[in-house]
Amino acid sequence: MQVVPPLPGRGSPICIIAPVALLVSAAVAFAGDEDADLLKTARSLFPPLPKDAAKVDRPITPERVRLGRMLFFDPRTSGDGSASCSRCHLPQFHATDALPTSIGARNRMLARNAPTVFNSAIHTSQHWDGRFADVEDQAIHALTGPGLGNPDDRSVESRLDAIPEYPGAFRSAFPDDAKPITARNIALAVGAFERTLIAPSRFDDYLAGKANALSDAEQEGLKLFIGTGCADCHRGPGVGGDGFRKFGLFADYRKATGANNPDKGRFDLTKDPGDIDKFKIPGLRGVAITPPYFHDGSINALPKAVRIMAKVQLDTDLADDEVESIVAFLGSLTGRVPADYDRMPLLPPGGYPRAVLGMPR
Amino acid sequence: MQVVPPLPGRGSPICIIAPVALLVSAAVAFAGDEDADLLKTARSLFPPLPKDAAKVDRPITPERVRLGRMLFFDPRTSGDGSASCSRCHLPQFHATDALPTSIGARNRMLARNAPTVFNSAIHTSQHWDGRFADVEDQAIHALTGPGLGNPDDRSVESRLDAIPEYPGAFRSAFPDDAKPITARNIALAVGAFERTLIAPSRFDDYLAGKANALSDAEQEGLKLFIGTGCADCHRGPGVGGDGFRKFGLFADYRKATGANNPDKGRFDLTKDPGDIDKFKIPGLRGVAITPPYFHDGSINALPKAVRIMAKVQLDTDLADDEVESIVAFLGSLTGRVPADYDRMPLLPPGGYPRAVLGMPR
Secondary structure, three states: OOOOOOOOOOOOOOHHHHHHHHHHHHHHOHHHHHHHHHHHHHHHHHOOOOOOOOEOOOOOOHHHHHHHHHOOOOOHHHOOOOOOOHHHHHHHHEEEOOOOOOOHHHOOOOOOOOOOOOOOOOOOEOOOOOOOOOOOHHHHHHOOOOOOOOOOOHHHHHHHHHOOOOOHHHHHHHHOOOOOOOOOHHHHHHHHHHHHOOOOOOOHHHOOOOOOHOOHHHHHHHHHHHHHHHHHHHHOOOOOOOOOEEOOOOOOOOHHOOOOOOOOOOOHHHOOOOHHOEOOOOOOOOOHHHOOOOOOEOOOOHHEEEEEEEHHHOOOOOOHHHHHHHHHHHOOOOOOOOOOOEEEEOOOOOOOOHHOEEEEE | OOOOOOOOOOOOOHHHHHHHHHHHHHHHHHHHHHHHHHHHHHHHHOOOOOOEEEOEEOOOOHHHHHHHHHOOOHHOHHHHHHHHOOHOHHHHHHOOOOOOOOHHHHHOOOOOOOOOOOOOOOOOOOOOOOOOHHHHHHHHHHOOOOOOOOOHHHHHHHHHHHHHHHHHHHHOOOOOOOOOOOOHHHHHHHHHHHOOOOOOOOOHHHOOOOOOHHHHHHHHHHHHHHOOOOOHHOOOOOOOOOEEEEOOOOOOOOOOOOOOOOEEHHHHHHHHHHHEEEOOOOOOHHHHHHEOOOOOOOOOOOOHHHHHHHHHHHOOOOOOHHHHHHHHHHHHOOOOOOOOEEEEEOOEEEOOOOOHOOOOO
């Protein structure tokens, strides 16, 4: 069970300065203990990743995980047979799709960039604007949203009901339900699978006490990541994933990225003027191998993304070697692929009836 | 190296009767030797699968296979980043897509059903109308065809050239080439990978002499498969995959399948009236788990497909137990997944630039 601890003092960019100053003075005063201090500071900012993201009302049972895994990789969950959760979360790209913004069923262009699903279940909300409370909430809305494009819940339920093995797999996963194939249970099963997708990296080995898990350059980058203020938002076990921030505190993000787009983030959802250009703080685990960057996938290179973030969020012009250093640290956040995410399940056969696709017979 | 041997006497449906009569009389005359006779007949019809489908001018080198595997599963080979070879050949469905007819890049509906790529490299031509000589010929045309939808070879070449690791992987695979990233080399690499995708099944164990690899019911089905005449076309190591036949020798296939479609098969390619409704004889390996069936994916259930084939190709009305028996045999053709086809490679990261997709910045 994972609860991201409250992060004090995140309300104003001014607060970012405090821990920086502390760290820098500590480093100067006790140079011999520098490594120990860095580890101590890092541990206070980055509590350990949980083993999984189970919750009391979101249990991870082997039956649910097995079913969720099947559904996650099955395009027959989509309205036209072309998409599945894995269409945007390909194992080939660390559970992203290498696209600026994703393409869903029926070729619908999605509004924003697909983040990795690894470790996402520990985030305190889902999607760039936080519109979904958790991975189950995300999954149930994906069924009839642009990702999977089903006209209604019933259509996907009855489609799965007609495929051998699924009725039995649902009964095993939800033994108390008279009618187990429901959109809700699809979401609970997919969610159970996603809650197992925790991907620890070398950074976690370092936090656990293995000092040489990070190279000197990476530790230097970690120090800068904290010292520059990045870790004021990108903290917690997800190195982000908790709360929202305006993208562009010191300058309009569109100017910095060159992305001439109207996306106002959370404002488009809440209509609260205080939410203009506010987006969920992305978790940075896996960031080094999951370009392109930002909610609109407007930036392809990580160094450029780091430089832009420092500028528009922290009013800081990073030197080239500082950018390089932070990028080196971010590379240590690339997680090990969670067990068998890259091993495709063989799904029960069952053709997609032509009629379902509106194809002539 | 694999050459499918010439199949004598395939020209006319009348010839189908001969081996049937021989088998039946043999079974009656030497009941004690029935098992041995069946094996002997089967061995004469189904030469062993090769270990791979390498050819002198299509060498399988580890470097080509490794590169081909990366390309096969990389959607950045497509014009819009949404498709790869694996979009139609998903590991989840034994290298098919569970769709009646496939959906390619830019959401283009393809004309015909995607057959499994397992064992396909030993077929004597590719695609339902045999328009491509081999898997390399298929792959190079897929780049700019509806499957991958690139406007031209150059666009995919330059896209791959910009992704880290690919230039080096191409150099390793094609060390003698001054400019190794070419559409031709993409096809040669993908082809090399595909030539390794040989998927032997329990039927091969049986042919190799392990009599109990097939159950009694499956051996009975094999006998019927030969005796009814199915094996007159579906023979050779691929249990098909060699040559063409009119679909609907005794009745229009459209009447039997209910598929009201204008597809005239090889005729649409050659314009030879003798080719009307002629299609490649599909290889039946994997057939039990790769519905829907026929070039148009019009039939979902294998028993129905078997019944239709017997009727329209052999003018035979199969009894229910005969259909069941043949279906049991066909189940023994489900191959073991070729090494790691279901294990997705982690691809070098590299975002798909927005401009390439015609997206506003």
